[in-house]
Amino acid sequence: MEQNIIKVENLSKSFEIASKKPGLKGTIKHFFRRETQNINVIKDISFEIKRGEIIGFLGANGAGKTTILKMLCGLIYPSAGKLSVSGYLPYKRKVNFLKNITLIMGQKQQLIWDLPPIESFYLNAAIYDIDKFEAKRRIKRLSEMLEIDKELYIPVRKLSLGQRMKAELLAALIHKPNILFLDEPTLGLDINAQRNLRKFLQIYNKETEATICLTSHYMKDITYLCRRVICVHEGSITYDGSLDKLLKKLSPVNDILIICRSDKDANQLSNSGLMIKNRNKKEITLTIKKNAITSTLKEILNKFDIEDLYISETPVDEIIGEILINKKV
Amino acid sequence: MKLKKYIKIYTLFLYTSLSSELEYKTNLIIDFVTAILSLIGSIFLLTIFFQNTDNIGGWNFQQALIIQGIYTILNGITNTWFNPNLTEIVKHIREGTLDFVLLKPVDSQFFISLKKIAPSGFLEIILGFALLFYCIRINQININLAFLFLCLTTVICSILILYSLWFLISTTTIWFVKTWNATEVLRSFLYIGRFPLNSFSFSLKIFFSIFIPIAFITSIPSGVFLGLAKLWEIILEIIVCGIFLIASRRFWLFALKYYTSASS
Numbered sequence: 010m011e012q013n014i015i016k017v018e019n020l021s022k023s024f025e026i027a028s029k030k031p032g033l034k035g036t037i038k039h040f041f042r043r044e045t046q047n048i049n050v051i052k053d054i055s056f057e058i059k060r061g062e063i064i065g066f067l068g069a070n071g072a073g074k075t076t077i078l079k080m081l082c083g084l085i086y087p088s089a090g091k092l093s094v095s096g097y098l099p100y101k102r103k104v105n106f107l108k109n110i111t112l113i114m115g116q117k118q119q120l121i122w123d124l125p126p127i128e129s130f131y132l133n134a135a136i137y138d139i140d141k142f143e144a145k146r147r148i149k150r151l152s153e154m155l156e157i158d159k160e161l162y163i164p165v166r167k168l169s170l171g172q173r174m175k176a177e178l179l180a181a182l183i184h185k186p187n188i189l190f191l192d193e194p195t196l197g198l199d200i201n202a203q204r205n206l207r208k209f210l211q212i213y214n215k216e217t218e219a220t221i222c223l224t225s226h227y228m229k230d231i232t233y234l235c236r237r238v239i240c241v242h243e244g245s246i247t248y249d250g251s252l253d254k255l256l257k258k259l260s261p262v263n264d265i266l267i268i269c270r271s272d273k274d275a276n277q278l279s280n281s282g283l284m285i286k287n288r289n290k291k292e293i294t295l296t297i298k299k300n301a302i303t304s305t306l307k308e309i310l311n312k313f314d315i316e317d318l319y320i321s322e323t324p325v326d327e328i329i330g331e332i333l334i335n336k337k338v
Numbered sequence: 339m340k341l342k343k344y345i346k347i348y349t350l351f352l353y354t355s356l357s358s359e360l361e362y363k364t365n366l367i368i369d370f371v372t373a374i375l376s377l378i379g380s381i382f383l384l385t386i387f388f389q390n391t392d393n394i395g396g397w398n399f400q401q402a403l404i405i406q407g408i409y410t411i412l413n414g415i416t417n418t419w420f421n422p423n424l425t426e427i428v429k430h431i432r433e434g435t436l437d438f439v440l441l442k443p444v445d446s447q448f449f450i451s452l453k454k455i456a457p458s459g460f461l462e463i464i465l466g467f468a469l470l471f472y473c474i475r476i477n478q479i480n481i482n483l484a485f486l487f488l489c490l491t492t493v494i495c496s497i498l499i500l501y502s503l504w505f506l507i508s509t510t511t512i513w514f515v516k517t518w519n520a521t522e523v524l525r526s527f528l529y530i531g532r533f534p535l536n537s538f539s540f541s542l543k544i545f546f547s548i549f550i551p552i553a554f555i556t557s558i559p560s561g562v563f564l565g566l567a568k569l570w571e572i573i574l575e576i577i578v579c580g581i582f583l584i585a586s587r588r589f590w591l592f593a594l595k596y597y598t599s600a601s602s
Contacts, residue, residue, distance in 0.1 A: 079437070079599055082441060083440075083441070084437050084441065084597070084599050085598060085599055086595055102441075107441055107442065112437060112441055114437070117433070117437070117438070118435075119435070119438040121354055121358060123357075123358040123361045124354060124358055128354050132351075132354060135346050135347050135350050136347060136443065138443075164361070
């Protein structure tokens with residue numbers, strides 16, 4: 010359980026990208042003589058992932074999360090650094106390595122569009138050397154877990170996005186991979202479909218001890234599944250550690266709504282020197298440091314006549330949003 | 339074991355793409371009608387060429403029909419396998435779905451070259467063979483084992499040269515992203531291959547033998563049918579086929595190092 014299955018050391022990746030100036034002049038110039046620039050997409054990153062861990066990669070669009078996943082699964086060659094996944098050099102794409110991993114992309118699909126998903130499953134089973142009997146057993150088990158047993162015989166083009174994503178998952182998991190790379194798997198799904206997918210991934214991780222590397226812009230995916238997150242900003246890692254610690258670090262305060270019994274109490278509380286976020290007659294919202302909540306509340310309850318109070322956490326989306334725009338965590 | 343696995347996968351490729359095509363019945367019927375009309379049109383064109391002369395580039399009408407027969411078979415193979423698969427490479431690379439192919443424990447060139455088939459091309463292959471058998475009769479060609487072996491060898495080499503050329507061009511998509519036009523140019527050259535090579539000027543003959551080896555694709559197999567091909571030409575065809583196959587394979591493996599995958 011403690012063994013590192015993914016090791017990344019000083020990994021970098023740069024791409025040559027053509028840039029074009031606007032207007033007809035720019036277009037003609039671009040056609041005859043392309044100006045290219047070398048962009049460092051990933052800059053000297055290092056991390057390790059243990060077997061069975063679920064890791065969330067956080068970052069804004071273009072931060073480099075997908076590039077990291079693509080290097081880990083062997084799709085693109087790194088420009089510099091060391092990389093080992095399950096003991097293999099991913100970009101060599103050895104058969105045994107490929108049988109160990111899977112990549113699921115929320116915005117791309119591998120199922121045959123005009124046929125029912127079951128046909129794609131059997132094709133994948135043949136590709137991964139799984140005999141028909143075993144494939145049938147796995148399809149049955151996974152389709153029950155994913156609750157798509159009825160949709161197996163309906164052409165993919167007739168399925169809803171949620172059903173299609175589940176079928177994509179099944180196609181990607183038929184060979185029982187040890188490492189799952191998921192690039193925004195819940196993209197475009199409704200709330201229920203997102204929740205079902207998250208639940209499935211959690212159960213799959215528990216049952217198979219598979220390692221899961223996940224990128225998502227839906228924070229619920231991250232908070233539900235990942236205990237550890239890696240924050241990526243402009244190709245560099247800005248944070249690597251527990252999600253709880255990150256949230257405490259980024260959101261050291263809580264908002265507390267206090268409803269006073271009288272205007273007099275409300276006025277006194279407003280002038281007590283505490284940080285007031287806003288006030289609506291007898292309702293006052295205070296911002297209090299997390300480590301001082303107990304003592305401050307005790308003091309307020311002793312001094313003032315309070316009708317009710319509510320403690321609210323800052324939404325995770327807001328906190329994570331900060332990470333996406335700020336370089337330092 | 340590996341061969342058995344690949345045969346099993348290919349059988350599934352055949353089955354799934356046939357099933358996909360059969361989902362759209364009307365489209366399939368239109369494709370079949372197009373194939374028949376295209377052959378009739380081509381023969382009609384040849385009759386127009388031969389209306390005022392008995393001989394073009396040393397070939398008479400009956401002999402020129404052999405080239406037409408081979409062209410029809412090659413066109414059928416192009417429409418059955420090359421067109422649905424090799425034009426898809428461009429799409430795979432542009433849209434980044436090549437990712438799924440590269441992550442499968444199966445040869446990527448095999449996968450992208452043979453995943454799909456278009457059944458309408460089968461009809462062209464059958465029509466092409468029918469025309470060839472007709473030509474064998476009207477040209478009074480004696481069939482023996484050696485003749486069949488040479489015909490089969492040169493036709494297979496033609497198919498492989500055409501495949502390699504097409505695959506080489508499609509592979510450049512990894513750098514140039516869009517190369518649909520280049521493969522269309524190749525199809526146009528194949529169209530030229532319906533006419534005897536000797537009917538072209540010297541410079542064009544050189545061009546079609548060296549740069550775009552159309553000569554190897556239709557003229558040499560036709561020469562074999564008529565007993566006109568020389569041994570060195572057949573050997574050269576086999577060598578050219580080998581060179582093109584190896585080159586396309588090496589180039590594909592080399593190009594994959596530069597694959598950057600489409601952004602998500």
